[in-house]
Amino acid sequence: MTSIGIVAPQSMFFAKPLPLQSGAEIAGYTLVYETYGTLNADHSNAVLVCHALNASHHVAGTYSEDAGTTGWWDNMVGPGKPLDTNKYFVIGVNNLGSCFGSTGPMHINPATGKQYGAHFPVVTVEDWVQSQARLADELGIKQFAAVMGGSLGGMQALAWSILFPERLRHCVVIASTPKLTAQNIAFDDVARQAILTDPDYHGGDFYAHGVVPKNGLRVARMLGHITYLSDDDMAAKFGRELRSGSYQFGFGIDFEIESYLRYQGDKFSTYFDANTYLLITKALDYFDPAKDFGGDLTKTLEHTRAKFLLVSFTTDWRFSPERSHEMVQALVNNNRTVTYAEIDAPHGHDAFLLDDQRYMNVVRSYFARVYEEIDGGSLKAGASA
Amino acid sequence: MTSIGIVAPQSMFFAKPLPLQSGAEIAGYTLVYETYGTLNADHSNAVLVCHALNASHHVAGTYSEDAGTTGWWDNMVGPGKPLDTNKYFVIGVNNLGSCFGSTGPMHINPATGKQYGAHFPVVTVEDWVQSQARLADELGIKQFAAVMGGSLGGMQALAWSILFPERLRHCVVIASTPKLTAQNIAFDDVARQAILTDPDYHGGDFYAHGVVPKNGLRVARMLGHITYLSDDDMAAKFGRELRSGSYQFGFGIDFEIESYLRYQGDKFSTYFDANTYLLITKALDYFDPAKDFGGDLTKTLEHTRAKFLLVSFTTDWRFSPERSHEMVQALVNNNRTVTYAEIDAPHGHDAFLLDDQRYMNVVRSYFARVYEEIDGGSLKAGASA
Numbered sequence: 001m002t003s004i005g006i007v008a009p010q011s012m013f014f015a016k017p018l019p020l021q022s023g024a025e026i027a028g029y030t031l032v033y034e035t036y037g038t039l040n041a042d043h044s045n046a047v048l049v050c051h052a053l054n055a056s057h058h059v060a061g062t063y064s065e066d067a068g069t070t071g072w073w074d075n076m077v078g079p080g081k082p083l084d085t086n087k088y089f090v091i092g093v094n095n096l097g098s099c100f101g102s103t104g105p106m107h108i109n110p111a112t113g114k115q116y117g118a119h120f121p122v123v124t125v126e127d128w129v130q131s132q133a134r135l136a137d138e139l140g141i142k143q144f145a146a147v148m149g150g151s152l153g154g155m156q157a158l159a160w161s162i163l164f165p166e167r168l169r170h171c172v173v174i175a176s177t178p179k180l181t182a183q184n185i186a187f188d189d190v191a192r193q194a195i196l197t198d199p200d201y202h203g204g205d206f207y208a209h210g211v212v213p214k215n216g217l218r219v220a221r222m223l224g225h226i227t228y229l230s231d232d233d234m235a236a237k238f239g240r241e242l243r244s245g246s247y248q249f250g251f252g253i254d255f256e257i258e259s260y261l262r263y264q265g266d267k268f269s270t271y272f273d274a275n276t277y278l279l280i281t282k283a284l285d286y287f288d289p290a291k292d293f294g295g296d297l298t299k300t301l302e303h304t305r306a307k308f309l310l311v312s313f314t315t316d317w318r319f320s321p322e323r324s325h326e327m328v329q330a331l332v333n334n335n336r337t338v339t340y341a342e343i344d345a346p347h348g349h350d351a352f353l354l355d356d357q358r359y360m361n362v363v364r365s366y367f368a369r370v371y372e373e374i375d376g377g378s379l380k381a382g383a384s385a
Numbered sequence: 386m387t388s389i390g391i392v393a394p395q396s397m398f399f400a401k402p403l404p405l406q407s408g409a410e411i412a413g414y415t416l417v418y419e420t421y422g423t424l425n426a427d428h429s430n431a432v433l434v435c436h437a438l439n440a441s442h443h444v445a446g447t448y449s450e451d452a453g454t455t456g457w458w459d460n461m462v463g464p465g466k467p468l469d470t471n472k473y474f475v476i477g478v479n480n481l482g483s484c485f486g487s488t489g490p491m492h493i494n495p496a497t498g499k500q501y502g503a504h505f506p507v508v509t510v511e512d513w514v515q516s517q518a519r520l521a522d523e524l525g526i527k528q529f530a531a532v533m534g535g536s537l538g539g540m541q542a543l544a545w546s547i548l549f550p551e552r553l554r555h556c557v558v559i560a561s562t563p564k565l566t567a568q569n570i571a572f573d574d575v576a577r578q579a580i581l582t583d584p585d586y587h588g589g590d591f592y593a594h595g596v597v598p599k600n601g602l603r604v605a606r607m608l609g610h611i612t613y614l615s616d617d618d619m620a621a622k623f624g625r626e627l628r629s630g631s632y633q634f635g636f637g638i639d640f641e642i643e644s645y646l647r648y649q650g651d652k653f654s655t656y657f658d659a660n661t662y663l664l665i666t667k668a669l670d671y672f673d674p675a676k677d678f679g680g681d682l683t684k685t686l687e688h689t690r691a692k693f694l695l696v697s698f699t700t701d702w703r704f705s706p707e708r709s710h711e712m713v714q715a716l717v718n719n720n721r722t723v724t725y726a727e728i729d730a731p732h733g734h735d736a737f738l739l740d741d742q743r744y745m746n747v748v749r750s751y752f753a754r755v756y757e758e759i760d761g762g763s764l765k766a767g768a769s770a
Contacts, residue, residue: 186607218582
């Protein structure tokens with residue numbers, strides 16, 4: 001298996017304002033995206049890959065010979081990989097509000113001529129899906145072979161199945177949840193408070209002050225990182241290992257886990273935008289499609305038409321397998337076709353990004369079956385979802 | 386059952402310097418403590434209650450008619466309560482480094498004539514136990530009927546059994562652990578980083594600047610609080626309940642859990658000292674008595690002489706029942722007499738402070754049995770531990 005090689009992002013401007021769930025709207029906006037593979041004649045082999053909190057449109061391949069520029073799901077997407085770009089036309093799209101190219105807080109608000117900063121409107125998973133649907137329109141994709149994502153990306157896939165039932169044949173929801181728990185929201189709010197109370201945040205207008213709320217972002221990322229790893233995996237990787245072999249009796253680094261987390265926090269604070277962090281955690285918190293159906297997830301999913309693949313990981317305590325069970329049950333209640341794999345993996349929530357062979361094989365064989373349905377581009381009679 | 390009523394703290398000054406595990410020492414120091422009940426003639430009915438992170442010597446009773454001044458374990462300690470002050474002489478002592486009266490960072494460093502601030506030496510659980518032993522000496526207590534504590538307090542009780550095997554007949558270790566996991570340490574370090582990077586921390590000398598690192602403390606407390614509650618309990622108490630009934634599409638308060646945590650954080654930042662927070666979390670991280678025994682907990686506990694009561698709570702994910710199992714196993718390996726209760730309680734780590742009847746009954750009957758041993762003050766022949 002090789003990577004897809006060097007890729008390049010594209011961008012598309014949308015002049016028509018996007019109405020948002022909040023009641024606000026985004027005026028003209030740009031979506032940055034990448035595509036891999038070739039769209040077939042009847043446009044039936046397109047797969048949309050939705051990204052999670054700190055990722056982007058750059059799903060696979062590299063931007064140069066530097067392996068450091070490799071896409072975030074390069075182990076999943078590429079020639080001969082589980083989502084095989086020799087067969088599928090794969091699209092990665094950066095979400096609105098992000099800091100990686102699509103219109104976001106760092107861009108100019110046409111209404112004021114200044115950077116949006118904290119005035120960028122709060123966007124939801126459903127808003128993202130609406131903006132993605134417009135991109136699909138422009139690319140001539142009436143129906144995706146699949147919409148797919150992990151974590152927050154899985155929420156977008158689920159929202160696609162609800163908002164545009166006829167526009168996806170398959171919905172692949174990995175390590176995700178139909179809504180955050182109180183504990184999930186609590187962690188997000190602590191992270192947000194760390195950013196919002198950092199004096200360098202300047203009410204979101206830190207760009208104008210030439211600073212970034214580095215300390216807040218750093219704490220937010222350290223905290224987030226703890227929730228991505230399993231307790232056991234952290235114990236196995238770091239345990240109580242000391243960096244210098246003995247206690248320092250100060251507040252510097254004693255334990256390897258401290259060194260690791262601080263490094264992750266420092267790195268994150270150099271490239272991630274604080275306003276984006278706030279926006280994306282709010283999108284996570286707000287996602288709750290059953291809210292409009294009296295909390296009834298079965299009713300929420302009643303009009304879905306896709307077939308579903310759900311995957312969860314046993315040690316994921318952020319979005320635990322129970323959350324996937326809820327979705328599977330609601331889909332089964334609606335007589336949807338559901339494949340569910342619960343992978344016994346030690347790596348916690350982050351497992352969805354890692355090379356677990358059982359996990360990779362599940363996705364590989366699922367997409368092989370999907371491809372049989374679309375048969376290289378000619379939809380088989382009766383196989384339509 | 387009534388409270389013990391109005392109580393008053395006492396204090397004792399120790400002129401002899403206390404050598405610390407770090408190699409540093411604390412010159413003269415004061416311990417603030419409270420006592421409840423009456424020490425019997427042969428001084429055999431004394432119980433030392435050790436406190437956890439944000440508590441103090443004020444274990445039971447009130448300081449006035451105001452119920453807001455009630456001690457932190459008033460449901461456990463008092464006349465007719467599980468630890469019955471009609472029978473026992475109970476001592477609560479504030480630990481060194483605290484901000485509630487005993488010598489700590491806010492006090493004057495005799496070497497400089499200025500407040501210790503960040504220069505207060507890092508103290509360990511074992512250092513605290515050494516200082517508590519000196520207090521016991523002064524109070525004429527050669528052997529405690531029991532040393533008892535929950536969480537960090539349980540660590541102190543365990544350390545007593547190792548450092549002073551002959552000085553306690555019983556060791557009561559509740560919701561505790563023989564050492565922190567990597568995940569525990571990770572949470573502590575995020576909290577510390579929030580404080581240390583708060584510009585108002587001023588390298589620990591914020592007293593001189595007339596400010597407190599409120600934002601850092603606030604984040605630290607919010608985060609800590611999440612780990613004290615169980616996921617399920619948080620879901621039951623708060624769920625996704627909205628404060629105003631609908632999403633606000635901003636970064637203020639949407640969910641009740643946010644309101645609750647921010648309130649807890651705000652309150653904490655008004656009364657707790659940031660340097661103390663740093664010190665106490667380090668004492669937690671450093672506690673690992675098996676470290677000097679090649680990680681062998683059985684060997685570590687070989688010379689203990691006390692009988693043990695351990696209690697854990699099923700939903701405590703901070704110090705889970707597995708951590709108690711490790712202690713029980715190591716004690717059993719040493720043929721110690723161990724009573725172990727695993728309480729099926731929904732409240733997470735905080736359960737050790739709450740009124741669970743099964744839990745209270747376990748402690749009550751345990752202390753009733755202990756009292757039979759000491760028989761109102763006259764040790765029964767052969768009953769000595």
